[in-house]
Amino acid sequence: MKRRLTRRVMVGDVPIGGGAPVAVQSMTNTRTSDVEATVAQINSLALAGAEIVRVSVPTIEDSFALREIISRSPVPVVADVHFSHRIALSAIRVGVAKLRINPGNITKPVYVAEIAEAAASKGIPIRIGVNAGSLPKDLLVKYGRPTPEAMLEAAERELELLDKVNFDNIVVSLKSSDAYTTIEANRLFSAKYDYPLHLGVTEAGVDTEGIVESSVGIGTLLAEGIGDTIRVSLAGDPVRELPVAYRILSSLGLRERGPRVVVCPSCARAKIDVESIAKQISDMVKGVKKPLRIAIMGCIVNGPGEAKDADIGVAGGEKTSAIFQKGKVILQVRNENLLSVLKSEIKKLIDEADA
Numbered sequence: 001m002k003r004r005l006t007r008r009v010m011v012g013d014v015p016i017g018g019g020a021p022v023a024v025q026s027m028t029n030t031r032t033s034d035v036e037a038t039v040a041q042i043n044s045l046a047l048a049g050a051e052i053v054r055v056s057v058p059t060i061e062d063s064f065a066l067r068e069i070i071s072r073s074p075v076p077v078v079a080d081v082h083f084s085h086r087i088a089l090s091a092i093r094v095g096v097a098k099l100r101i102n103p104g105n106i107t108k109p110v111y112v113a114e115i116a117e118a119a120a121s122k123g124i125p126i127r128i129g130v131n132a133g134s135l136p137k138d139l140l141v142k143y144g145r146p147t148p149e150a151m152l153e154a155a156e157r158e159l160e161l162l163d164k165v166n167f168d169n170i171v172v173s174l175k176s177s178d179a180y181t182t183i184e185a186n187r188l189f190s191a192k193y194d195y196p197l198h199l200g201v202t203e204a205g206v207d208t209e210g211i212v213e214s215s216v217g218i219g220t221l222l223a224e225g226i227g228d229t230i231r232v233s234l235a236g237d238p239v240r241e242l243p244v245a246y247r248i249l250s251s252l253g254l255r256e257r258g259p260r261v262v263v264c265p266s267c268a269r270a271k272i273d274v275e276s277i278a279k280q281i282s283d284m285v286k287g288v289k290k291p292l293r294i295a296i297m298g299c300i301v302n303g304p305g306e307a308k309d310a311d312i313g314v315a316g317g318e319k320t321s322a323i324f325q326k327g328k329v330i331l332q333v334r335n336e337n338l339l340s341v342l343k344s345e346i347k348k349l350i351d352e353a354d355a
């Protein structure tokens with residue numbers, strides 16, 4: 001897939017844009033002043049694959065807590081600051097790797113300039129995080145509602161302010177709670193600018209709604225070559241965002257992380273309990289980082305063909321089922337032993353990968 005070439009920005013040691021792999025981010029939902037809870041959540045997010053973690057900093061006390069959080073975090077920490085330039089300056093002082101500000105919420109040019117100067121002195125980037133829900137009021141009046149054009153103009157205003165103080169270490173995001181507006185706003189922006197884009201559909205929802213909105217919004221843009229870093233937003237435990245983010249990337253061939261279990265939907269031809277086997281295999285490989293494609297197919301009609309590209313796969317049969325590796329049958333196993341044999345063959349592949 002041809003990706004749009006953007007400028008390279010560094011968030012700590014993680015490159016964004018300029019041809020770097022699409023970086024995966026998430027965000028804590030703990031109280032930031034609760035250092036223990038926040039560090040614990042950052043660790044869980046990093047373990048699940050977050051390469052950058054954003055932390056909201058609503059009070060000056062939260063910005064003070066950041067110092068210890070940053071020193072204990074295994075990944076770069078980004079401060080998310082609204083309304084107060086004082087808090088933004090404090091977050092920069094204590095050493096965040098990037099600052100996210102919202103053009104609708106810190107509006108005075110003099111404050112934006114101060115923030116940019118402080119960020120420049122520390123060599124850290126700023127993300128201009130446009131959110132359709134908090135656009136500058138005059139833009140809402142001008143456009144009537146938070147249109148993609150209004151979002152673009154909000155970003156452009158902030159770019160102009162930063163340009164006046166010669167600050168160009170910038171990432172931009174244009175997020176809406178609906179995928180379509182998000183897609184259009186990012187298309188408009190990327191047609192005009194080469195700043196790296198952080199993609200996400202904000203307030204996407206809980207579970208299915210959130211996963212679908214994010215996948216459509218982020219996936220469509222990535223498929224067009226747009227986007228340098230992503231965050232899937234799901235209400236609740238943010239650790240659930242990471243498998244979705246990696247699955248979006250893997251479905252477009254952009255990144256692989258961990259095994260992917262390909263499962264047939266099952267039908268009247270199924271000779272084995274596809275769902276139960278798939279669930280148990282998925283549980284078994286949770287936490288494994290090595291990319292591995294595992295296919296669970298209910299019968300031999302489509303099974304062997306579908307399983308051909310898999311590192312390992314199974315195609316159910318009447319009494320015995322075939323286990324394939326890279327398209328070749330390596331074992332015929334009685335169905336009552338299938339799960340245990342399949343598990344041990346997968347374990348061998350994981351161990352080989354780790355060796």
Ligand code: SF4
Nearest residue numbers: 264266267270298299
């Ligand atoms: S692989 Fe076999 S069981 Fe699974 S959906 Fe296809 S035909 Fe049905």
